[in-house]
Amino acid sequence: MAVVHAGVLSNIVQYVSSSHDVLSLLDALPRDALDTPLRTLQTLVSPPVAAPWPHLCVDDLDCQHTLTLLAALSTFCSVSIENLYKLTEVLRDASSEPESDALCAATIDFARKWGHKVTHIAAWWWPEEYTADTIATIIRHCTGLNSITHAKRIVYASSILQDVYDCGDWRHVFGDWLASAHATELRLDNIMCEDSVGFARAIAAATSLTSLKLTNAPVLLQGLVEAGVVLQYITQLRLVVDHSDSIFADALVSNGVNLPALRVLKLRSEDDADMTFVLRLLPYLVALERRRRRGTCDEDDDVCLDLFAWAERSPCLEVVNVDAIDVVWRKPVLFGRQLRRWIQSGVDRVSLEDCDVDDMSITAIAGSLCDARRSRPFVLYFRGKPLRLRWYYMLIEALATSTGVSIEGNDFSHADDRHDMENWATRFDLRLHRGGHNRFTIHSPV
Structure with a gap:
């Protein structure tokens, strides 16, 4: 029997939707009727390899x-x-x-031969000696990406913790992409450039x-x-800076951003x-759309409460994350009232993460849930420090009087x-x- 030409059968195979059907098709033909690519495909989709089909992550196999x-x-x-x-x-x-002087010679050869099939590339860790020019060379051969200009999101990070990595001329990787009208999100981590x-x-x-981090x-x-x-055009801005750079963060956020257009603003200090x-x-x-308050900034309780009150007035606010804030237990009555106003104003989710609580603060939180009425779901999420069993009873008792309210927390061991x-x-x-990750959710009766 004549050898089946890969150019014919390979085209047919690519329209088959599952690896099981591919294997059935190839098994139906005499093995000596298959050429080398089809025989190796038969091996790949068979146990124990069982490679995914029709899209393959080439670095995912042993x-x-x-x-x-x-x-x-x-x-x-x-x-x-x-x-x-x-x-x-x-x-x-x-x-x-393997001892080639060109550290990435094999990868460049791979991209030159098979780049037309590559639809996605991620380089989560890239040694400095490989250089950004090497990435640019590889990408240029990956025409299946329709060039990097058709990517929507780029995350460019360095693992060099002691110093900031100089990626050289930014135009090699980012120039055409930024001008392409496809770029939507850029994240740069531990990077500098010319x-x-x-x-x-x-x-x-x-x-x-629209998104920059x-x-x-x-x-x-x-x-x-x-x-x-x-x-x-930026509507989501995230900055992580150290003490020496805070003056530039201040100048950028104050004068270099369209503040009324910002949907997400996240500032964190190292x-x-x-x-x-x-x-x-x-x-x-x-x-x-989100309000997050972390306990890493020297603000007194009154400033925190003022911030919470401001958050309540934001017309687009949906999520409030309260992270390690002492006002939750130091001023339980005032915080309970604020939580009640968030529920009434349309906030969809309040997360208390690593916040210290006691009997008084749980009583205040439970009071804010009593008789709460929501037309769309509201979730109170306890994350981090576990609550005592009797505190959950107090919250459950209050939850029974509410509508459209849920509590999420850590399950008990x-x-x-x-x-x-139960x-x-x-x-x-x-x-x-x-649910997963040892979590549970309790929903109000309606």
Whole structure:
């Protein structure tokens, strides 16, 4: 029997939707009627390998199957690379010249041959000696991406903790992408570059870019300030800075952002930098959808309560995260009243994370739930520090009088405690649901 040509049968195979059907099709043909790509495909989709079909993550298989995979790639519709560094190591080990002076020669050869099938690339860790130019070379061969300009989101991070990694000329990776009208989200972590002012202007000019996160990127942060540009299209801004960079964070947020358009603003300090400048900007942050307060800033209880009251007035606010704030137990009555107002004003979720509580604060929280009426669901989420069993009874008793309200929390490790929770839920006609990560949710009767 003549050998089945891969160009014919491979095209047919690519329209088959499951690996089981592919295997059935190939098994129906004599093995000597299949050419090398189809025989290796048969091996890949058979146990114990059982590779996914029709889209394959090329770095997801065991190294022992690398050569088999490479021989079968012509039969796959598309492939993705979830860890470019891992793929580089695997291909170099499988290469006939593993000691090649070009550290990424095998990966570049792979991209040159199979780049038209690559639809996704992620490089979560990329050693400095491989350089950003190497990534750019690989990407240029991956025409299946329709070039990087058709990606919507780029996360570019360095694992060098002692210093900021200089990625060189930013235009190699980001220039065309920012100007493509496809870019929507950019995250830079532990990175610096040449001509940070030019990079800043390109970011500001990207009309499609709506989300920006800078983590320990002081040179670019300073470049955004020195460029004197306004990030008028950015609606989500996240900054992680240290003490020495807080002055640039202040200048950027105060003068370089369209504050009324911001839906998300997240500021975090690595070393207790002063972020209180955001307080004077609160009247302009009218579109925020989330309000998060962390206990890392030296604010007294009255300032926290004022912030909470401001959050209540935000017309777009949906989520409030209260993280390690002492006002929850130091001023329980006032916090309970504030929680009640959040429930009434339309906030959908309040999360208390690692907040100290006691009998008085739980009593105040339970009081805020009593007779609460919601047309759309409201969730009170306890995260971090576990609550005592009797405190949950107080909350469940209050929950029984409410409508459209739920409580989420950490489940108990002892069977007797879990049994008590189930009995209380049944007694008060509540719905108890246990989910993953050792969590539970209790819903009000209606």
